[in-house]
Amino acid sequence: MSKHIDDFRRAGHELVDWIADYFEDTRKYPVLPPIEPGGLARQLPRSGPGQGEPMDRILEDFYKLVVPAVTHWNHPRFMAYFPSSGSPPGVLGEMLSAALNTNAIVWKSSPANTELEGVTMGWLRQWLGLPEEFFGIIYDTASTGAVHAIAAAREMADPEARLKGGARGLVLYASDQAHSSVEKGAIAVGIGRENVRKIGSDAEFRLKPDLLRRAIESDLQAGLKPFCVVATVGTTSSASVDPVAETAAVAEKFGLWLHIDAAYAGPAAILPERRWILEGAERAHSFVLNPHKWLLTSADLSAFYTRRPDILRRAFTLVPEYLRTGQDAVATNLMDYSLAMGRRFRSLKLWFVLRYYGRDGVMEMLRRHIAFGQRLAGAVDADPRFERVAPVHFGLVCFRYKGTDEQNQKLLDTVNATGKTFLSHTVLNGRYVIRCAIGNFQTTQEDVDEIWALVRSSAP
Amino acid sequence: MSKHIDDFRRAGHELVDWIADYFEDTRKYPVLPPIEPGGLARQLPRSGPGQGEPMDRILEDFYKLVVPAVTHWNHPRFMAYFPSSGSPPGVLGEMLSAALNTNAIVWKSSPANTELEGVTMGWLRQWLGLPEEFFGIIYDTASTGAVHAIAAAREMADPEARLKGGARGLVLYASDQAHSSVEKGAIAVGIGRENVRKIGSDAEFRLKPDLLRRAIESDLQAGLKPFCVVATVGTTSSASVDPVAETAAVAEKFGLWLHIDAAYAGPAAILPERRWILEGAERAHSFVLNPHKWLLTSADLSAFYTRRPDILRRAFTLVPEYLRTGQDAVATNLMDYSLAMGRRFRSLKLWFVLRYYGRDGVMEMLRRHIAFGQRLAGAVDADPRFERVAPVHFGLVCFRYKGTDEQNQKLLDTVNATGKTFLSHTVLNGRYVIRCAIGNFQTTQEDVDEIWALVRSSAP
Numbered sequence: 001m002s003k004h005i006d007d008f009r010r011a012g013h014e015l016v017d018w019i020a021d022y023f024e025d026t027r028k029y030p031v032l033p034p035i036e037p038g039g040l041a042r043q044l045p046r047s048g049p050g051q052g053e054p055m056d057r058i059l060e061d062f063y064k065l066v067v068p069a070v071t072h073w074n075h076p077r078f079m080a081y082f083p084s085s086g087s088p089p090g091v092l093g094e095m096l097s098a099a100l101n102t103n104a105i106v107w108k109s110s111p112a113n114t115e116l117e118g119v120t121m122g123w124l125r126q127w128l129g130l131p132e133e134f135f136g137i138i139y140d141t142a143s144t145g146a147v148h149a150i151a152a153a154r155e156m157a158d159p160e161a162r163l164k165g166g167a168r169g170l171v172l173y174a175s176d177q178a179h180s181s182v183e184k185g186a187i188a189v190g191i192g193r194e195n196v197r198k199i200g201s202d203a204e205f206r207l208k209p210d211l212l213r214r215a216i217e218s219d220l221q222a223g224l225k226p227f228c229v230v231a232t233v234g235t236t237s238s239a240s241v242d243p244v245a246e247t248a249a250v251a252e253k254f255g256l257w258l259h260i261d262a263a264y265a266g267p268a269a270i271l272p273e274r275r276w277i278l279e280g281a282e283r284a285h286s287f288v289l290n291p292h293k294w295l296l297t298s299a300d301l302s303a304f305y306t307r308r309p310d311i312l313r314r315a316f317t318l319v320p321e322y323l324r325t326g327q328d329a330v331a332t333n334l335m336d337y338s339l340a341m342g343r344r345f346r347s348l349k350l351w352f353v354l355r356y357y358g359r360d361g362v363m364e365m366l367r368r369h370i371a372f373g374q375r376l377a378g379a380v381d382a383d384p385r386f387e388r389v390a391p392v393h394f395g396l397v398c399f400r401y402k403g404t405d406e407q408n409q410k411l412l413d414t415v416n417a418t419g420k421t422f423l424s425h426t427v428l429n430g431r432y433v434i435r436c437a438i439g440n441f442q443t444t445q446e447d448v449d450e451i452w453a454l455v456r457s458s459a460p
Numbered sequence: 461m462s463k464h465i466d467d468f469r470r471a472g473h474e475l476v477d478w479i480a481d482y483f484e485d486t487r488k489y490p491v492l493p494p495i496e497p498g499g500l501a502r503q504l505p506r507s508g509p510g511q512g513e514p515m516d517r518i519l520e521d522f523y524k525l526v527v528p529a530v531t532h533w534n535h536p537r538f539m540a541y542f543p544s545s546g547s548p549p550g551v552l553g554e555m556l557s558a559a560l561n562t563n564a565i566v567w568k569s570s571p572a573n574t575e576l577e578g579v580t581m582g583w584l585r586q587w588l589g590l591p592e593e594f595f596g597i598i599y600d601t602a603s604t605g606a607v608h609a610i611a612a613a614r615e616m617a618d619p620e621a622r623l624k625g626g627a628r629g630l631v632l633y634a635s636d637q638a639h640s641s642v643e644k645g646a647i648a649v650g651i652g653r654e655n656v657r658k659i660g661s662d663a664e665f666r667l668k669p670d671l672l673r674r675a676i677e678s679d680l681q682a683g684l685k686p687f688c689v690v691a692t693v694g695t696t697s698s699a700s701v702d703p704v705a706e707t708a709a710v711a712e713k714f715g716l717w718l719h720i721d722a723a724y725a726g727p728a729a730i731l732p733e734r735r736w737i738l739e740g741a742e743r744a745h746s747f748v749l750n751p752h753k754w755l756l757t758s759a760d761l762s763a764f765y766t767r768r769p770d771i772l773r774r775a776f777t778l779v780p781e782y783l784r785t786g787q788d789a790v791a792t793n794l795m796d797y798s799l800a801m802g803r804r805f806r807s808l809k810l811w812f813v814l815r816y817y818g819r820d821g822v823m824e825m826l827r828r829h830i831a832f833g834q835r836l837a838g839a840v841d842a843d844p845r846f847e848r849v850a851p852v853h854f855g856l857v858c859f860r861y862k863g864t865d866e867q868n869q870k871l872l873d874t875v876n877a878t879g880k881t882f883l884s885h886t887v888l889n890g891r892y893v894i895r896c897a898i899g900n901f902q903t904t905q906e907d908v909d910e911i912w913a914l915v916r917s918s919a920p
Contacts, residue, residue: 190650
């Protein structure tokens, strides 16, 4: 019985060193792997092995086949999408979670999971300046958080839906810059894509509260039932920040559930100088931010808060006999607040990260990335061949070469083909835009400078 | 910059040894921790640290505070709920996933993730004898799989719902033994609890296809729209196996989506002598089993298959501009088939497990657990003070002391309070029943014998 434990011990030590070396030498890898679709799959057997294989052969294939097919999200020059700042102490937490393999379906099924989730979500809530009555729960992603928020909003507006099914006519509002998960969640929950209103945004890509108010009034006049508003703090395209307080005022006027999607930019509110981004957030019904984006934690870990846990619970609780426990009256059973019944011990890695870096270490990282972003913004502004297309409050800089969309697309492809960085794109005001999202825990000023030099030298 | 990497290296080696020791000595821990609600939380600070803390202090608190508050799912005498057979090689895969921290939103965002997911899901599909056209994708849990199945079923029956929202009147069918996630999924998607029909089961807790047919006919006559049937292979209470082929025939007759929930028992179909449990499964529209239950893989990893990926995709695809790539026409973008957009590199641990143990190793484990279950069933049958209440096809044995429900509940509490095992309960035919679910990778015959001796000596 103990061969697999011996093998684990030996391979575990080897992999700890491999991981430490990987963190030290990440820059030696191309950020984007130079492979075509099918490039890895065709090197692997089409059928699983009949007999078990030696651990060394598995590790060798990992090094030689898997790693070269990986896009290195932990590379200091990975600047695509939003950053992931997964850090070494978080990896330790994940090792332990996998080994313990506990599952907080109910409190009793692993008290440590439920309680550490409560404790770490409390710490984070305090750092963010959110009210103490906000109840915190960890989901996998902000998309999953959006589905839960929308379902809770439906529960508040149409409690009959739980029993009888959703009636048509509920309407949800978000800016035209909101993440696609809002629309996807609305489709899943049975709201329908037609009933998602994309409210226009201003020159800085922020939701316009007066347009929101008018859209709600118009739907009410048409006999529809507005039920939910989503405000975004750090939109995906440009990291714009919706005016939360004014949006909250409109939501309150009409009695709608307000969900705040701060998946990317939320952590910045830990900084006093960025606290303004969450002004009014205490009035939200639900709020999500992703420590697996910009808070040094590897995926997946999305922090969801609600000041109406009673409604979230009503939307999701169903207790089968085999999960009733003697502590149901006095303990939190997290399955009552979640579509997924099983849940990994995710809070353990967050606990490692928050303790290891502390609030000061987190603030230092956030400020460093924001400074890099602002310096890059300045460099873009100083180059007459380029234009910046959105304000820079965080680590994301959106810019374009002053030429055609095709020229910008070609520029992006040229830069990414070098393997020296991975930038992504979006469309803003109908134009193709290049995004540089700074946020890896190892990124330096030199990294950003060299990426910008590469962009400049690759332009027509 | 490198202090946290040095700390990782040192602590990583320490934790590899701790984990190996933990696997070797798990039996020294009480399965259920002797703590009350709040017992861990009150030992931890109410606020996160301002300054970062030394790694050693975090590890010390992990050992001294967290571990004693954990329910040991990886304990060889953990027999509650369904087993988790999380194994050492899977932990290695998780370490690497956390370190690489890659995310297969689209193929390009990490080709290795998407391709290894396809490869491992293909291997598993072959071992299970499912048709080659079944498309596989990894979700976190079978509950999440149920939501996706129900949403795809709705897309097939009522394609307007995506645009206009769900209309009332869709009806879903499952046995009265089906998992609560089916009902929860139906509520979330907007079907409504009233429109979930719980079809009666037979003396062995199997769905009765004639009752299913009659329920569908009755709903059709009432002007309702039957759209989905869920059959269960290994129900949560008793691990009963619904007659899949006959259920499929009814579903086909009325054109309904058939989802098979084989979360627990599915892996047993790898054994020729248990292949019968999936007879007819090739006719299902979707199918789910959890390698994190009985296939040596730590949570979370749920394998979802569908022979209608076109419909699943139609239900869930939404491609924002910032995620369009040059490979969209030729590569699989997994976000198109999922509510959650982000996805951890889960297939890596499955690849480690399937390769390390091989099909033979997996079969040996499954057979060992089934033999333990059958021997325990025989012991129950041989004791006149106890009765067995369900057939034993796998590692789950359901039994009761021939006395009152209260006596059985007290018996269970007495046994669990020893810390020597953790059994759970259910209600079958209106009576309180004790469940012993055998499935840990380190469980021995001696473990099972001692648990049974403990139960006998604790009975009135």
